[in-house]
Amino acid sequence: MSKTAIITAKDVDVFYGDKQALDKIALDIPEYKVTSLIGPSGCGKSTFLRCINRMNDLVPIARVEGDIRIAGQDIYAPEVDVVALRAQVGMVFQKPNPFPKSIYENVAYGPKIHGLAKGKTEMDELVQWALEKAGLWNEVKDRLDQPGTGLSGGQQQRLCIARTIAVKPKVVLMDEPCSALDPIATAIIEELIDELRQNFTIVIVTHSMQQAARVSQRTAFFHLGTLVETGPTKNIFTSPEDERTQNYITGRIG
Amino acid sequence: MTDLISPSSQLKGRKSAETRFQWYGRGAIFVSLLFLVVMVGSILTKGVGAFGTTNVAIEVDLGPDAIDPANPADARFEKIVKDALKTQFPEAKKRKDRRMIYGLLSNDMGFELERFVEANPEAIGGTATVWFRASDDFDAVAKGAVDRSLPEDERRMSDKEIAWIDQLTEQGAVERTFNWSFFTNGDSREPELAGILSALMGSALTLLVCFCISFPVAILAAIYLEEFAPKNRFSDLIEVNINNLAAVPSIVFGLLGLSMFLNTFGMPRSSPLVGGLVLSLMTLPTIIIAARASLRAVPPSIREAALGMGASPVQATFHHVAPLALPGILTGTIVGMAQALGETAPLLMIGMVAFIVDVPDSILEPATALPVQIFLWADAPERAFVEKTSAAIIVLLLFLVTMNIIAILLRRKFEKRF
Ligand SMILES: Nc1ncnc2c1ncn2[C@@H]1O[C@H](COP(=O)(O)OP(=O)(O)OP(=O)(O)O)[C@@H](O)[C@H]1O
Ligand SMILES: [Mg+2]
Numbered sequence: 001m002s003k004t005a006i007i008t009a010k011d012v013d014v015f016y017g018d019k020q021a022l023d024k025i026a027l028d029i030p031e032y033k034v035t036s037l038i039g040p041s042g043c044g045k046s047t048f049l050r051c052i053n054r055m056n057d058l059v060p061i062a063r064v065e066g067d068i069r070i071a072g073q074d075i076y077a078p079e080v081d082v083v084a085l086r087a088q089v090g091m092v093f094q095k096p097n098p099f100p101k102s103i104y105e106n107v108a109y110g111p112k113i114h115g116l117a118k119g120k121t122e123m124d125e126l127v128q129w130a131l132e133k134a135g136l137w138n139e140v141k142d143r144l145d146q147p148g149t150g151l152s153g154g155q156q157q158r159l160c161i162a163r164t165i166a167v168k169p170k171v172v173l174m175d176e177p178c179s180a181l182d183p184i185a186t187a188i189i190e191e192l193i194d195e196l197r198q199n200f201t202i203v204i205v206t207h208s209m210q211q212a213a214r215v216s217q218r219t220a221f222f223h224l225g226t227l228v229e230t231g232p233t234k235n236i237f238t239s240p241e242d243e244r245t246q247n248y249i250t251g252r253i254g
Numbered sequence: 255m256t257d258l259i260s261p262s263s264q265l266k267g268r269k270s271a272e273t274r275f276q277w278y279g280r281g282a283i284f285v286s287l288l289f290l291v292v293m294v295g296s297i298l299t300k301g302v303g304a305f306g307t308t309n310v311a312i313e314v315d316l317g318p319d320a321i322d323p324a325n326p327a328d329a330r331f332e333k334i335v336k337d338a339l340k341t342q343f344p345e346a347k348k349r350k351d352r353r354m355i356y357g358l359l360s361n362d363m364g365f366e367l368e369r370f371v372e373a374n375p376e377a378i379g380g381t382a383t384v385w386f387r388a389s390d391d392f393d394a395v396a397k398g399a400v401d402r403s404l405p406e407d408e409r410r411m412s413d414k415e416i417a418w419i420d421q422l423t424e425q426g427a428v429e430r431t432f433n434w435s436f437f438t439n440g441d442s443r444e445p446e447l448a449g450i451l452s453a454l455m456g457s458a459l460t461l462l463v464c465f466c467i468s469f470p471v472a473i474l475a476a477i478y479l480e481e482f483a484p485k486n487r488f489s490d491l492i493e494v495n496i497n498n499l500a501a502v503p504s505i506v507f508g509l510l511g512l513s514m515f516l517n518t519f520g521m522p523r524s525s526p527l528v529g530g531l532v533l534s535l536m537t538l539p540t541i542i543i544a545a546r547a548s549l550r551a552v553p554p555s556i557r558e559a560a561l562g563m564g565a566s567p568v569q570a571t572f573h574h575v576a577p578l579a580l581p582g583i584l585t586g587t588i589v590g591m592a593q594a595l596g597e598t599a600p601l602l603m604i605g606m607v608a609f610i611v612d613v614p615d616s617i618l619e620p621a622t623a624l625p626v627q628i629f630l631w632a633d634a635p636e637r638a639f640v641e642k643t644s645a646a647i648i649v650l651l652l653f654l655v656t657m658n659i660i661a662i663l664l665r666r667k668f669e670k671r672f
Contacts, residue, residue: 053562055558058558060484086563090563093562099556100556110563113563113564160559163559167563167564
């Protein structure tokens with residue numbers, strides 16, 4: 001286990017009913033780095049990601065076994081407050097899903113329910129900080145009171161990122177955040193991810209090998225519910241140890 | 255590659271099928287519009303008469319013989335009016351003729367004079383011209399609703415009465431005005447005095463009770479079932495039962511109300527409280543079903559977004575999901591309330607069918623409701639109640655339209671794009 005790992009997963013099994021979706025996953029995720037999860041469709045990337053902030057709790061038939069720790073704390077321990085956990089581990093979804101409220105309210109919602117800002121000026125500052133971090137401030141500062149759903153897809157996704165980081169989580173999980181975006185919006189988000197790594201640990205699921213190579217420092221390759229290989233992104237893409245990884249990144253399976 | 259140009263006969267067949275379907279659709283819309291126009295039109299033409307009333311000016315003697323200036327309230331007002339009528343028509347000497355001239359005015363003539371004297375005390379001691387409300391038969395003649403060419407014994411008014419009315423009309427002592435009292439009076443045995451207010455208030459109070467009970471209960475039930483309840487056999491059973499409940503005939507709810515609320519709990523008979531309770535039993539399933547459908551229509555991504563932010567399930571529901579479902583919930587509520595407004599059968603069972611003259615001002619007083627009032631008037635023997643019935647239907651329809659407009663405005667206010 002590397003010394004700087006903030007998330008450590010050991011022996012993680014996930015079942016949907018009788019069907020096993022993840023089998024004995026063991027993965028360390030280092031702090032202030034971008035880790036990408038790659039693998040063919042249906043291999044369990046999203047399932048693993050959703051284990052990290054316990055979004056799988058929402059699926060009645062899902063059952064998670066094993067041990068996942070964040071900063072040493074077992075997040076599946078019975079005394080864990082899921083609401084507090086999700087404030088620490090934010091999530092950005094595949095399809096931009098801003099609340100049908102104003103841009104300002106979208107960003108202020110998290111801090112409001114978690115009581116992170118006292119008074120209006122503090123909240124204004126926090127909203128501005130989050131939007132600046134998400135690279136959206138200059139585009140929306142004159143129309144903060146307009147609906148977030150009125151932005152373009154790429155802007156909406158950055159709004160969702162701003163909304164997530166406004167809560168100042170330790171970890172940000174992103175499930176194919178660019179799959180609904182055009183190349184230019186994708187490039188903006190990728191740049192943004194690179195910057196966010198200063199303050200946050202990021203885990204990103206992606207179907208684009210190029211994206212994984214561009215934004216991540218570490219890569220984990222999943223196949224049929226198992227973790228095949230993990231290591232520095234450079235190594236995975238240049239000299240994979242497993243044949244399946246080799247086949248996948250060269251486009252032979254997927 | 256197959257040939258893209260299909261044989262022209264096939265193309266023609268498809269085109270004519272399409273055209274035919276469009277015409278069927280237009281025909282269906284035309285037929286339903288026709289029904290609507292005929293129905294509303296006939297109600298309007300029958301009912302407008304009730305919104306007008308006929309007034310007659312009679313000169314009354316308020317001299318010291320009739321009214322004691324020191325004690326005007328003790329005067330026998332009805333006798334003063336009758337004396338004035340006798341003076342006006344000296345030829346009416348026989349008892350039968352006398353009764354006929356008294357019958358030109360409404361039964362309320364004594365009260366009307368009393369009110370006039372209270373408002374104009376300076377008139378005491380002299381003579382004054384006072385406007386009285388004409389009786390329903392007079393009103394019918396003045397409106398031209400009586401066919402004068404019919405033989406005398408086949409119409410309500412004799413030649414003699416018609417002559418008197420014509421005489422008054424020539425003197426300029428007859429006028430037709432808007433019948434405000436239709437909206438300010440309660441029910442009455444006399445059609446010219448009968449008003450809709452008691453029924454309108456009864457309906458409003460009943461609906462208020464119904465809304466205050468069914469809306470919060472239904473919303474809480476729907477939100478719990480849709481957002482929180484575990485999905486298992488038991489919740490399926492509840493779902494099936496709610497759907498069945500929506501199909502139960504309303505009279506059954508009336509019987510339930512009779513035995514439960516009246517006989518077991520001893521709540522006041524004929525009161526809007528009981529009426530509202532019974533109707534809310536009926537509207538509950540309607541609102542629950544509509545609310546669940548609109549909660550289900552909220553995209554799951556909104557829930558995920560909120561929960562992913564660390565919102566608790568209750569926060570996610572009340573901050574994000576419920577507001578988005580609100581327009582649909584409101585529509586369902588209005589549909590339920592509109593059903594409740596038009597419902598008669600369960601109200602008959604709990605005694606809201608009584609003859610109520612006083613306007614109820616609390617939910618515990620006896621009251622009747624608009625549809626019941628329509629039912630009662632439609633059953634009344636006097637001719638003039640026929641148009642009252644239509645007028646009451648117009649009021650009921652206006653009530654409905656108002657409710658719908660409010661719903662549309664609310665929906666506009668809450669509707670948001672996502
Ligand atoms: N809610 C669910 N109920 C039942 N099975 C599920 C559910 N979610 C996922 N699965 C199953 O679990 C397996 C892994 O799914 P997962 O969504 O994690 O794949 P993924 O790697 O994210 O795929 P993709 O790249 O297509 O998003 C799949 O076989 C899928 O069918
Ligand atoms: Mg996925």
